[in-house]
Amino acid sequence: MRHFFVVTLLVVSVFLSGSSMNAWAVTTINLENISGSGKRAGSLKVIDGRIDIGSIVSAFSLRTSVDIMGDRLDLVGDGGSCRLLLGSPLVLSRGLFAVLTEPFDTVNGNMSVPLDFLTKGLPSVIGKSVVFDQQKQSLLMGPEGSGSFKGVSPDKLDRYASFIQRDQFEPYTREESSYGGLRVVVLDPGHGGRSDGARGGTGTLEKNLVLSVSQKLKNMLEEDLGVKVVLTRTADYYVGLKERTAIANNNRADLFLSIHANAAFRKEVRGYETYYLSFSASDLEASQLAQIENRALGVEGDARETPLLEAILWDMAQLEFINESGKLSAHIQEALVESLKGRDRGVRQAPLAVLMGARMPATLVEIGFISNPAQEITLNRDSHQNSIARALVDAIVDYNRNLIPGEAMENRP
Amino acid sequence: MKKVLKMLGAGAVVVALVIASIVIYRLMSGYEPVPSTVRGPGTALDEPRVIDLYFADADGRRLALEAREVMVQGVEESVLQSVSELLAGPRKKNLSATLPEGVGVRSVYFRDGIAYVDLTSNLSSNHPGGSWAELLTVYSIINTITENFAEVARVQILIGGRERETLAGHIDISRPLPGRVQLLAGDWR
Ligand SMILES: [Zn+2]
Numbered sequence: 130m131r132h133f134f135v136v137t138l139l140v141v142s143v144f145l146s147g148s149s150m151n152a153w154a155v156t157t158i159n160l161e162n163i164s165g166s167g168k169r170a171g172s173l174k175v176i177d178g179r180i181d182i183g184s185i186v187s188a189f190s191l192r193t194s195v196d197i198m199g200d201r202l203d204l205v206g207d208g209g210s211c212r213l214l215l216g217s218p219l220v221l222s223r224g225l226f227a228v229l230t231e232p233f234d235t236v237n238g239n240m241s242v243p244l245d246f247l248t249k250g251l252p253s254v255i256g257k258s259v260v261f262d263q264q265k266q267s268l269l270m271g272p273e274g275s276g277s278f279k280g281v282s283p284d285k286l287d288r289y290a291s292f293i294q295r296d297q298f299e300p301y302t303r304e305e306s307s308y309g310g311l312r313v314v315v316l317d318p319g320h321g322g323r324s325d326g327a328r329g330g331t332g333t334l335e336k337n338l339v340l341s342v343s344q345k346l347k348n349m350l351e352e353d354l355g356v357k358v359v360l361t362r363t364a365d366y367y368v369g370l371k372e373r374t375a376i377a378n379n380n381r382a383d384l385f386l387s388i389h390a391n392a393a394f395r396k397e398v399r400g401y402e403t404y405y406l407s408f409s410a411s412d413l414e415a416s417q418l419a420q421i422e423n424r425a426l427g428v429e430g431d432a433r434e435t436p437l438l439e440a441i442l443w444d445m446a447q448l449e450f451i452n453e454s455g456k457l458s459a460h461i462q463e464a465l466v467e468s469l470k471g472r473d474r475g476v477r478q479a480p481l482a483v484l485m486g487a488r489m490p491a492t493l494v495e496i497g498f499i500s501n502p503a504q505e506i507t508l509n510r511d512s513h514q515n516s517i518a519r520a521l522v523d524a525i526v527d528y529n530r531n532l533i534p535g536e537a538m539e540n541r542p
Numbered sequence: 543m544k545k546v547l548k549m550l551g552a553g554a555v556v557v558a559l560v561i562a563s564i565v566i567y568r569l570m571s572g573y574e575p576v577p578s579t580v581r582g583p584g585t586a587l588d589e590p591r592v593i594d595l596y597f598a599d600a601d602g603r604r605l606a607l608e609a610r611e612v613m614v615q616g617v618e619e620s621v622l623q624s625v626s627e628l629l630a631g632p633r634k635k636n637l638s639a640t641l642p643e644g645v646g647v648r649s650v651y652f653r654d655g656i657a658y659v660d661l662t663s664n665l666s667s668n669h670p671g672g673s674w675a676e677l678l679t680v681y682s683i684i685n686t687i688t689e690n691f692a693e694v695a696r697v698q699i700l701i702g703g704r705e706r707e708t709l710a711g712h713i714d715i716s717r718p719l720p721g722r723v724q725l726l727a728g729d730w731r
Contacts, residue, residue: 324711327671335671370707389712392672395638398602404673407731409720474603477730479677482707482714493712495673 158247159267160188173268179231179241189255202233208256208276213242220250225280252276309529313357314350315382317483318343319389319493322367327392329505335390336365338508342496343388345518353522370483378488384457384525385487390508391495399501400472403462404493405454406447406485407478446486453490457528461494464524469516471497494521589614595628596685596726598638598678604728605682608634617693621657622650624686640682642668648703655695656718657687663702669710676712681725688721696720 157172158180174184182202186193192205202213211222213233220227227250231243242250244261247268252259258271318340320326326335340362347358359380361373368376377385391402447454458476466473484491496517497504507513591614599606610627614620625647631639645668648660669675684697696718701709707716 320711325671326711327675370711389673392670392675393602394598394640394642394670394675394678395600395602398674402674474674475730477677479673479712479730480714480719481673481712482716483712485714493673498672498674500670500672500675 156266158261159265161267161269173247175244176239176241177236179236179239179243180246182233182240182242185242185246185251189251191254204250204254206254206256208274209253209278211250211253211278213250218243220246220280222250222253222278222280225278227278227280249279253278310532311354311356311383311525311529313359313380313382314384314386314525315359315361315377315380316343316347317361317373317377317385317387319387319483321362321365324367327390327499329499329508330396330502331505333499333505333509335392335499338390338499338514339388339496340365342514342517345514346388346521349518349522350525354526371486373483374486377491378486382489385484385489385491386461386521386525387481387483387491387493389493389495391498392500393498396501399498399504400474401462401465401469401497402474402495403458403465403476404479404481404484404495405458405476405491406451407480408448408451409480446488447484447491450488450490453532454484454492456531457490457524458492458494460524460528460531461492461521464520464527465494465496465517468520468523469513591620593620593624593627593690594686595624595632596640596682596689597628597632597634598640598682600636600638602638602674605640605678605685605725606637607726608632608637617652617657617691618650620691621652621659621687621694622647624690625650625659625661625683628682628686640678641665642670644668648700652694655693656698657691657694657696658698658700659683659687660700660703666701666706666709671710673712676708676710677730679709680713680715680719681722684719685721685723685725689723 155177156175158175160171160173171188172184173188174181185191186204189206194203194205195201202215204211204213209222211220213220216232216234218229218232220229220233229243229249230245233242233246234240247261248259253276255270256274256276258275258277260269260271261267262269318336320336320339322336324336326339328334343360344363347360350356350358359376359382361376362368373387374385455476462473462476465471481493484493497508499505499508590611592609592611593614594607595610596605597608598604610633612620612623612627614623629641629645629647631641631643642665645665646662648662650660651658665679669679680699683699687694687697698705698718699709699715700706705716707714709715
């Protein structure tokens, strides 16, 4: 069984590297022992930012075992073992979990893990600490026994619900962009089901209004720009906030746009607002540590607590895209105010739950106050909903045009 | 290749189990109720103090202050009184309330620089919704506490004795938040 699995892996990876090699960036990472002579001890194959599992198994002479269901892979080395679940970003070792930036998965037929597996999971298997030197593209391994597993206990796992939820997952195919770097847009009609959202004086429900606008926008984006559009809900049912972000992440969306209708304590308040995520000073401070770890596949931390670090990485996922999110918000706000002649209440930043963890430029737009009687009436008009959708298409086109070429892709995780 | 396909299918099953187990775990791990504040015996008499309450301005674009005198004694009692004043709404005509009517404070608990403010569950059910109204509610509570009581660095809002993801679907209150004093100037960035 074990041998069969390893052979399968190798055959699969050889087969694929032959067939679709040209579309993928294939590089290698050299392995070096810090304690030993420092000479090369092998290399790992990196395909488009992910490491081929087969090359890890052979480079470190690991033993593997697959459970009867065929979706659980145990890697066993001199230092211990870890377990991976197909389609899940979790690494399990000694009863603790670590969360990878992407799942262990078959991406274009190639079974692979994201780069951070090397520092998060591998140390517990080979019993050595692991440091990634990005400049040299080298993996530096510490002395025997220095490797440890920095996981979280299962009770911390609910923080990662959006990484784990995989219902809406569609396998990643890297197609040519349909509209200047834009391939997939995820639209999120706010609320739904038991969550009505805001309610207008004559009974208009936010959840119905925003679904209608989202569907119009979906049609326009598909017809005009030819991009793929995924809705986080297509009817009146409840979808959790983290689940919405997960749908965007799992679809590898290039943009995430959450569509809401606003409310105020005073009826007179009206106009348009666009929001993107805010971070507090303490968030930013903590994220610096996390980013060092995440980007450079970091130093084997000693004093740093992994559970905290993992939580920060999740909360901070949007930070990497915050400038783009700000620009997108500005374009949306401008388009709404100009084309609909509404009151400009500005672009704002707030800790919006639905935007946290989004790994792409992400915005929440409030298309008007249904608590304002006049605006409630206009929002119900089909023609006005079309105008809103049209303004949002224009905003997305403007945003995309103003991107530095290649910027959107470079910022992808 | 067959194997790989089979693995993908089974992966979905196991992930469903993972999700289920998380849900079960969440259900089983009960929330530890926040102890209500009880005034200790033999403490000193209340002292009057002027605090700034954070309401919304009439235009609904920024937070605005109203000074009010409360009798304070200890952080928890003081926070409780301030939030109660906030819940009562503004007295100045040109200010707007930031909380729905009829909401009460269940308890206040202070530990390690964080004030836990537990409000009755009608804060959610009576809330008008909308990012704007929710922002006002959250930051009028947080700012009123952090800007008046230096001991409090961050505020965790609880609803009906429980930690909630949001009040009405927008602003994340699942963790303690620091104040944003610049909202007084209408600076929302
Ligand atoms: Zn909403």
